[in-house]
Structures are given as structure tokens and as C-alpha cells.
Amino acid sequence: MHVILDYGLGYLYSVQKGFERVGLDTVITDDLTMIRNAKSIILPGVGAYRDAVKLLREKGMFEVIIEEAKKGKPVLGICLGMQLLYDKSYEYGEYEGLGLIQGEIRIMDISLKVPHMGWNSLIFDRPEDPLLKYISQGDYVYYVHSYYADSDKKEVVAHSNYEIDIPGIVKNENVYGIQFHPEKSGLVGHNILRAYKELII
């Protein structure tokens, strides 16, 4: 069983549908026992970092995600879920994240329009990564975000450029993060989810 964490932020229908299209059945849940028993954890999310951290803590998920990730269970964070994997965020204050990937979430301080919303092309940092198996450098994916992961870049599998380099896919051992929305990125997104499914089943 693969779980999509429901902590009350964002609607999870599209994420579940995206995995269903590549043949991965998922369960949307906030049940801690189910999360502990799951084969993999998908952490989605749209909204504010502060609210997400607060809700994850209130529901007891915060510690469980960290424990399960440290045991080697595959964890995939999408959009805000990816940002939550990092050490901390400066979105409307300073909030501690899950600390599964080193780095900090900061506002995009750039001259271009923010949010970074739309289709941007991927540049591969680690072309050999299995998540990139079915896609090509230059393929477009759909982003919607105003904050980005600022780090020493050693976790970056692929990035996009929007005045600054935006980490698009990141990885630390069994933990993957995707800043864009694979479930809304057409065939390219579909092929990323397909590669991810093959990694975790």
C-alpha cells in the first residue's frame, strides 16, 4: 500500500489520479498506523509552509514521516510537500521543516513575475538518475510556486531556470522531492510518475 498524506492542505484528487494513470494504487489517509505500514509515502500540498508544518505536527505525522524516511521507506514530496522535506523555510517567518534534505526555502527574489507559474524546461544535473529514465533534457513541466529550495545543490537531480536556478527534482537517498506538478505536466509528468512507480514497487 502506498499512502498520500492528507493533512488538510490542498486537494489530493489530481495527485491520486496521476498515480492511478501509471498503475499505482494509492490511499489518501491521515491514519498514522497506515502511514507506518505503508510501502511508500507521498507528501503533496499546496498552500503556506507555516500551516502545513502546524497541521503535520497536530496530526502526529511530522515525526512519523521522519522516522519512516530514516528507516529507508521511499518518500516523495510534491510542490509544498517537496519544500517540507528541507531543513527550514522563511515563508512568512521561520519554520522548521522535516530536515530530510539539507537546505532552506526562500522567496524568489527576482525581477521576473512571481509566482513562477507555467511550463518551464528541465535541465538535468544527474542524467543517470532513474527518475529521468523516460524523459529528456529540455522537456517541459508545470510549475506554480513563489518560494524555492536554496541549498548547496548536491541533492539536485534536475532544475529549471527562471532568472535563478530552481531545483525541480531533488533526491537524498530514499527521499525524492519534485517542485513542479508531475500530475499536471502532461505526458512528461506521467513518465516521471511511471519511473517513480517502478522504483518503489
Add this chain to the structure above:
Amino acid sequence: MLAKRIIPCLDVRNGRVVKGKQFKDIVDVDAPETLGKYYSDNGADELVFYDITASSDERKTSLEFVKKVADEINIPFSVGGGASTLADFTEILRNGADKVSVNSAAVRNPELIREASERFGAQCVVLSIDAKKNDKGSWTVYTKGGREDTGLDAVAWAVRGVSLGAGEIVVNSIDKDGMKDGYDTDLLTQITSQVRVPVIASGGAGEMKHFKEVVEKSDVDGILAASVFHFGEINIIELKQYLRANGIEVRI
């Protein structure tokens, strides 16, 4: 870099996609999920659905199309026309839409933009503006499908909408809608020069060169069209090849 988005617009009445000229002469086109899937598979970057269903009873049924569309496509889509309360936003987003666009409802109650933006995030809230040129050389906002003059200045309303929390502006020129002689680049340039969120051009597409012109003349992020796509006059993949050949970044 970010690609310019090509966005087919689908007007939905009682669960069917329809198309008229300058909001009149409505003809039936197809089921929303059928046409949505077709566009999703054939080069569209995003879809916009406007629910133009007349009565609120029919609207409840009509919104069933949102889930059907979400089941069929894996590109972003927005839904407009049916939302006037936060509960409407919740319902539309829960059924799988990525954005909700507001038009008349936001003119009646501008706080709706702020409340929705705070609750769901600015990226979910699209302010759609129907604008018509007035005799003073500026543009006035119309509502109710172009029937009601609000007296609001279109550029000022766009600026206000963004300050209230709208994350994107769709600018539909009533003068240009269905005329097939190009987008209202003057109006669009006025708006793009004053707001720092994505602006989508709407109304006036007839030929591929109109898409090129609007990108070159005004700093729009997306270009919306309806009948030229629905009736097969312009093929989106060919359009994108044309735009790319002219140095405009598009997703192919």
C-alpha cells in the same frame, strides 16, 4: 525559461461546450471532457472552462463536468462562471480544477478575491475581466456576459484585483471577441505594464500571426482562444511550431 501558454477556452452551458460570437449566436460543440482530452493530447498548455449556464439549479448539475474533466486530463485547468462564494471555490477545487476564475461575482464583491486568495492561495484565483473600449479612449469593465456596464476602468480594476490577491488576470476584449482580427494589444499592454502577475490575452484570434503579434507587442504570459481551435481553423501544434520558428518560446 518559461514558455508562453496556449489556452483553449471552452464555454460550457448545461454540461456541453458551446461557442457564439460576441456572446451571441450560440452553437453546440462537444462534451467538455471529450474536447478537453483532445486538447490536452494535442498541444494545449492549459484549459479554461467558463460555465455560462443560465440558472443556478442547472449550474449544480453543470459543475459535474469539472470532475469528468479532471479524470480525463493531466494539464492544469481553470473553471469560471459558476463561482461567487468560498464554498463554490472549495467545490470546484475539490473536484480537481487548479484555478477558479471570477468575473461578475468579483465586481459585486471584491472581497471574494481576497478571501479566496488567503484561503486557497493566489495561484488559484484568476480575475477574468470583460473589457470594452469607451469613447474616452480607455476601457470599461462589463459583466453578465458583456451585457452590463459597471463603469469601472478595466486597467484600474486589474490593478485592484491583483492587490486584493488575484494570481492571474484574463483580459477578454468584448470589441475583439469573435471578430478574428487580432487581440487588443493596446489594452493588454496597459495591463501588463501595471501588474506583476501573469496576464492572459483573450478575444480576437483569427490567424496564427495574431498570436505572434500579441506576444511581441504586449508582455502576455498566455494566449487564449476558442472558435479557431474548436472549429479546426488553427491547429495548436502547428501554431506552436510557427511561434517557435518566430523565436517565441513554447512547449512542444
